[in-house]
Amino acid sequence: MAISPYVRDLRSRVGHDLLLLPGVTAVIRDGSRFLLARQHGSPSWGTVGGSIEPGEEPQEAVAREVREELGVDPVVGGIVGAYGGSHFVFEYANGNRVSYVSIAYECRLPAGANISFVDDELVETGWFTRDEVATLPRDPWVDRILEDAAHRPETADA
Structure with missing residues (x-):
């Protein structure tokens, strides 16, 4: 996972201490199926997402994350929910600790989109x-987000 210049600057000031960071999650759906992804070095599956950069709109951030990770411009729809808490606290291999608060958005990939691992x-x-x-x-x-998404009707715009 690449570190943004903003977080790099914060890390130079606070070291490995816990940072509270805003994030976004793409709930990419096709009918009853959801797109999940697995990152390098992890056996776990999850949704596509990442941090919101300073001054960036959350909807723009989720579209950017999908574009960066899957090489596809998604159609971003409504908010599924906002999530945080103990399941969103991570310690990375380098010792950096992060607690994310993430906004999950419904997303749809264009018909015939070819996924490529861009970054x-x-x-x-x-x-x-x-x-x-x-x-x-x-x-x-993952279960909590997909449970919330499954109770929302799939919309044509997302």
Whole structure:
């Protein structure tokens, strides 16, 4: 995962101490299936997402993250929910600690879109029903987000 200049500057001041950072998550859906991804060095599946940069609109951030990670411009729809808490606290291999508060957005990929791992952050993607997701090793917050998304009607614009 690449570190932004903003976070790099914060890290130069606070070291490995816990940072509270805003983030976004793309809930990419095709009917009853959801697109999940796996990052380098992780056995767990999760949604595509990342940090919001200073001055960036959250909707722009989720579109940028999908573009950077999948090489596709998504159609961004409504908000699924906002998430935080203990399942969003991470300690990276270098000792940096982060607590994310993430806004999840409904997203749709254009018909016929070809996924390509543009920034080499991901190694694998797959489309899964919620029953299939239940059999996967996954990030602890995935079930909560997909549960909320599944209770929303899929919209044409996202």
